[in-house]
Amino acid sequence: MKRIFGFPALAGALVLVLAVCCGGSGPGYLPGPVRYAAGYEFNAANKAVATVWKLMDGGVTPIPLTNGPNGAEAYALEVYGGDLYAAGFESDGTKAVAKVWKLTDGAVTFIALTSGSNNAYAHALTVYGSDLYAGGYESDGAKNAAKVWKVTAGTFAEFTALTNGANPARATALAVDGSDLYAAGDEFSGSMLVTKVWKLTGGAVTPIPLSNETYNAAAYALLLVWE
Numbered sequence: 001m002k003r004i005f006g007f008p009a010l011a012g013a014l015v016l017v018l019a020v021c022c023g024g025s026g027p028g029y030l031p032g033p034v035r036y037a038a039g040y041e042f043n044a045a046n047k048a049v050a051t052v053w054k055l056m057d058g059g060v061t062p063i064p065l066t067n068g069p070n071g072a073e074a075y076a077l078e079v080y081g082g083d084l085y086a087a088g089f090e091s092d093g094t095k096a097v098a099k100v101w102k103l104t105d106g107a108v109t110f111i112a113l114t115s116g117s118n119n120a121y122a123h124a125l126t127v128y129g130s131d132l133y134a135g136g137y138e139s140d141g142a143k144n145a146a147k148v149w150k151v152t153a154g155t156f157a158e159f160t161a162l163t164n165g166a167n168p169a170r171a172t173a174l175a176v177d178g179s180d181l182y183a184a185g186d187e188f189s190g191s192m193l194v195t196k197v198w199k200l201t202g203g204a205v206t207p208i209p210l211s212n213e214t215y216n217a218a219a220y221a222l223l224l225v226w227e
Contacts, residue, residue, distance in 0.1 A: 048071040073089060074086040075088045079127075088101075089120065100132070104141045122134040128181050133150055135172070136149075137182070144165075147159045161205075162198040162200075183198045183200070187196075
């Protein structure tokens, strides 16, 4: 599968994100200690299967998110409403569809964030208020626009475009600060790839460039620290 941004396909398995859930109660907790990793593993038909691996003291349990006829990858994990969610994409045979998978007591369901009209990928997850948000990008057929998708009560609700699609862009990380949602990623300026953070406040989007256009730059993680 060809992507403007992405990794070359490799035989075997690739872990793209690791999450640790510890014992406790309340938001953000699952019975534990349990460690989860997400990524993909190739099957006998050489198709990438989006997979979550559950690591406990008793061993490792792989949990396939897809059944393998088309390529799929998982890039992010988050706990929301007591359930584990993974974000990524699955090909429908023609286009990549951005998806969020929900894991409840071993059962896997999915939420399609895009229609499959154009390629789209979800690379990040975070909980913001009472909603789950996914960050990534969607093509318009020619260029990628960075986007944030909102999931409410387990159902896709709406999306916010962080860029206008004039130049390729993607969101690769999300974080919350009070009433503001932040997305990190990059946008092509026409000559160079520029690292950016987008601030979302009440639906308004404010881009914050982090790099100049001297050299290409990209952002893959975002962390808010109160000091």
